[in-house]
Amino acid sequence: MRFETKAIHAGLELGNPTKAIIPPISPSTIFEIDEEGRDESDLHYTRLGNPNRLQFEHLISALEGGRTAAAFSSGIAAAKAILQALDPGDHIIIPEDVYAGNRKMVKNIMARWGLESSFINMTSLEAIEAHIQPNTKLIWIETPSNPLMRITDIRAVAELAGKHNLIMVADNTWPTPVNQLPLELGVDLVLHSTSKYFGGHSDILGGAVVAKEEDEFFERIRLIQRMGGAVPSPQDCWMLSRSTRTLAYRMRGHNEHAAQVADYLVNHGKVADVYYPGLESHRGHEIAKKQMKGYGGMISFIVNGDQKESIEIVGRSKLIKRATSLGGVESTWEHRQSSEGEGSVTPENLIRISVGLEHPDDIIEDLEKALN
Ligand SMILES: *Cc1c(COP(=O)(O)O)cnc(C)c1O
Secondary structure, eight states, X not given: OOXXXXXXXXXXXXXXXXXXXXXXXXXXXXXXXXXXXXXXXXXXXXXXXXXXXXXXHHHXXXXXXXXXXXXXXXXXXXXXXXXXXXXXXXXXXXXXXXXXXXXXXXXXXXXXXXXXXXXXXXXXXXXXXXXXXXXXXXEEEESSOTTTOOOOOHHHHHHHHHHTTOEEEEEOTTTHHHHOOGGGGTOSEEEEETXXXXXXXXXXXXXXXXXXXXXXXXXXXXXXXXXXXXXXXXXXXXXXXXXXXXXXXXXXXXXXXXXXXXXXXHTOTTEEEEXXXXXXXXXXXXXHHHHOXXXXXXXXXXXXXXXXXXXXXXXXXXXXXXXXXXXXSSOEEEEHHHHHOTTOOSOTTEEEEEOOSSOHHHHHHHHHHHHO
């Protein structure tokens, strides 16, 4: 089956004994145990498993081409579960411009737990190899990166990870499996904040880890999901499955509109530089072209001006709302350094825009007013 078809049909039959085309929400926290008793993988208690969570996990796993998946109550909870599955004293290599929340989580929570980390520029294979230590266990990539839109060659890094026997994780939140399939390129685990394009309407918080194999490392992640307790509600899982049915078509719109907005920005006098992997002028374009089917809905650009001017521009839009996060049907933008706060490596005059599904001419007209 093709992607669009899987998105609409995968997972519907799981834990759905009725003939309902759309499975009901199962709010019950407990399930009757049959005479033989049941083990933990069965439906038993909702923290351990729930029909709606099962349906969503099956769906996201099918779309990423994985074997299995674990859903969490947020993207960051999913990210933390991967790291907690390591042992104290282990070392990871992670992008210096990784999603800021994950940077803070690694530095302020996992470091105290005993995790060692090197934050580096992930566009250089030599730099990655040079940072591999005897206790290195995992390489983390995020491509395109946030908000600098750096591109990492997924296959090349996966080969390097394989050579050194390291677990490789790709945060695929921005491209989504519509635009990029890291597991096909040799990655072991895909991370998602489903709060973004999977949810797609800025009204669900969630995360997921999708695994290529149901191996011992993934079993640890599953244990952390169940015994760590950061699980999503049945209602949120149901909503996520509902949104995911239209993911392919929403991403097509985001890809198309962002390409138009990027072209508009490139030619604007108030804009000094545009970071969008779909632009031929983008430094990572050739690699992006190899590993992405579309370039996504996120654009960062550098204002021909200072921090104050950049903040003023973001304040002048009417249609494009001033807000953080991304992936909704509505366009939003922000002065990114202000949101990232302390430790941010983002330029002071960078604006990040999440291009939505409004008519692109309306988005561009609004930009025109805000920039002039
Ligand atoms: C938002 C985001 C996260 C964190 O997810 P939450 O759902 O906010 O916890 C992780 N990675 C990326 C790339 C994100 O954009």
